[in-house]
Amino acid sequence: MIRAAILGGTGYGGMELLRLLVGHPGVEVTALTSRTEEGPVADRHPHLAGYSSLRFTKETEDVRLRLARENDVVFFAKPHGVSAAELPPLLEAAADARIIDLSGDFRLPDPSQYPAWYGFEHPHPGLLGQAEYGLAECGHRDAIRGARLVANPGCHAAATILALWPLARLGLLRGRASVVSVTGSSGSGARAKAGTHHPERFTNFKAYRPLHHQHLPEVLHALGGEARVDFVPHSAPFARGIHVTAFVPVGDAGDDEVRAAFADVYDDEPFVRMHAKSPDLRACVGTNHVDVCVTPGDGTAVVTLAIDNLGKGMAGTAVQNLNLMFGLDETAGLDRPGAGL
Ligand SMILES: NC(=O)c1ccc[n+]([C@@H]2O[C@H](COP(=O)([O-])OP(=O)(O)OC[C@H]3O[C@@H](n4cnc5c(N)ncnc54)[C@H](OP(=O)(O)O)[C@@H]3O)[C@@H](O)[C@H]2O)c1
Structure with a gap:
C-alpha cells in the first residue's frame, strides 16, 4: 500500500481527499493534520464516519518532517502562500517523499508573477522549475509520472x-x-x-x-x-x-x-x-x-x-496524479458515477 499523509485536513480539499482515498484499493491514509483540531476526523467530517477511524494529528514543523519521512506521498491542502514556505524543507528532509500541492504556490514557473497574482514574493523561486503541472489530459501525463513535486491545477x-x-x-x-x-x-x-x-x-x-x-x-x-x-x-x-x-x-x-x-x-x-x-x-x-x-x-x-x-478541480485530479506518480491504474479510487441529483 502507498502511505499518504494529508496536511490541512479540516478544509474541503483535505476532506475530499480522504473521502476518495478511503475507497482507494492501493492507498492508506496514515494521517490528516490540523493546527487546531485533535479529535476524531469523523466528528469534523461526519459523512466519513465508519470509513475512517483517524484522529486529527496536531501539526507542527516537526510533525510535517516526520510525516514526510514516514509516508510515500504528502498532500498539501492549505491556502496559498503556506506551502511555498512549508513544503521545501520536506523535499530536503525526505529524499523519497513525493508531494502534491493543491495550492497555487508552485503552479507558475516564473517567480516574478507571484507578487502580482498571489500577493507574495516566492521564497523558493529555484524550486518552481521542478514542479510538474498536474493536468494529465492536457499534455502533462508523462511528466507527472516521473515527478517528485506536482502542482495541482486551480x-x-x-x-x-x-x-x-x-x-x-x-x-x-x-x-x-x-x-x-x-x-x-x-x-x-x-x-x-x-x-x-x-x-x-x-x-x-x-x-x-x-x-x-x-x-x-x-x-x-x-x-x-x-x-x-x-x-x-x-x-x-x-x-x-x-x-x-x-x-x-x-x-x-x-x-x-x-x-x-x-x-x-x-x-x-x-x-x-x-x-x-x-x-x-x-x-x-x-x-x-x-x-x-x-x-x-x-x-x-x-x-x-x-x-x-472539489473533484476534477482539486482532490480528484490530485488522486489521479498520485496514481500516475506511483504507476497505479490512473482511475484507481476514482471510477464512480455521480449521484445524479
Ligand atoms: N475549494 C476549491 O474548490 C479548490 C479547488 C482547487 C484548489 N483549491 C486550493 O486548494 C487549497 C485548499 O483549499 P480548501 O478549499 O481545502 O481550503 P480550506 O477549506 O480553507 O482549508 C484549508 C485548510 O488549511 C489549514 N491551514 C493550514 N495553514 C493555514 C493557514 N496559515 N491559514 C489558514 N488555514 C490553514 C486549515 O486547517 P486548520 O485550521 O485545521 O489547520 C484549513 O482547514 C487552497 O490553496 C485552494 O486555493 C481549492
Whole structure:
C-alpha cells in the first residue's frame, strides 16, 4: 500500500481527499493534520464516519518532517502562500517523499508573477522549475509520472484549460477566447468569510475579479505560445461544481475540424465525456469526470464544460496524479458515477 499523509485536513480539499482515498484499493491514509483540531476526523467530517477511524494529528514543523519521512506521498491542502514556505524543507528532509500541492504556490514557473497574482514574493523561486503541472489530459501525463513535486491545477484553471486545450494545441485558437466560468461556494474553502458565506451567496449571482483572477496566468502558461484569453469568473448559488462557457475564435476551421480536435484528445481519456448537448453540472458532481460539449459556429466554437471543483478541480485530479506518480491504474479510487441529483 502507498502511505499518504494529508496536511490541512479540516478544509474541503483535505476532506475530499480522504473521502476518495478511503475507497482507494492501493492507498492508506496514515494521517490528516490540523493546527487546531485533535479529535476524531469523523466528528469534523461526519459523512466519513465508519470509513475512517483517524484522529486529527496536531501539526507542527516537526510533525510535517516526520510525516514526510514516514509516508510515500504528502498532500498539501492549505491556502496559498503556506506551502511555498512549508513544503521545501520536506523535499530536503525526505529524499523519497513525493508531494502534491493543491495550492497555487508552485503552479507558475516564473517567480516574478507571484507578487502580482498571489500577493507574495516566492521564497523558493529555484524550486518552481521542478514542479510538474498536474493536468494529465492536457499534455502533462508523462511528466507527472516521473515527478517528485506536482502542482495541482486551480479549479477555474483546470476547467478553462480543458475547454480550450484541444483547439489551442492545433493552432485553432485564432484570436482572443472569452471564458465565463461559474463556480459554487465550496470554491472559497471551508472558512466562511464576508462575501463568500452562505447568506451572501445562496440568493446571489455575480462576477468577480474580471480579467484579474489569479488562475489566468496558469491558463495562459498551460495553453502556451500566443494564447489570449479574457477570463471572467462568477459565483453562483450552489455548493459544488464549475460550469464553463468558452467562446473560441476558430477562423475558417470547419465544423468537422473543430469536432475532430476534441475527439483526437479526449476520446481515449478515462475521465472525459464528450456530449452532443451542453452538460448538466450535477452529472459530474462528486466525480472526477469532465463533461464537454463543443458547438461549432460561424468562425466561433462554443465549448461548454462542467467539472466538480472539489473533484476534477482539486482532490480528484490530485488522486489521479498520485496514481500516475506511483504507476497505479490512473482511475484507481476514482471510477464512480455521480449521484445524479
Ligand atoms: N475549494 C476549491 O474548490 C479548490 C479547488 C482547487 C484548489 N483549491 C486550493 O486548494 C487549497 C485548499 O483549499 P480548501 O478549499 O481545502 O481550503 P480550506 O477549506 O480553507 O482549508 C484549508 C485548510 O488549511 C489549514 N491551514 C493550514 N495553514 C493555514 C493557514 N496559515 N491559514 C489558514 N488555514 C490553514 C486549515 O486547517 P486548520 O485550521 O485545521 O489547520 C484549513 O482547514 C487552497 O490553496 C485552494 O486555493 C481549492
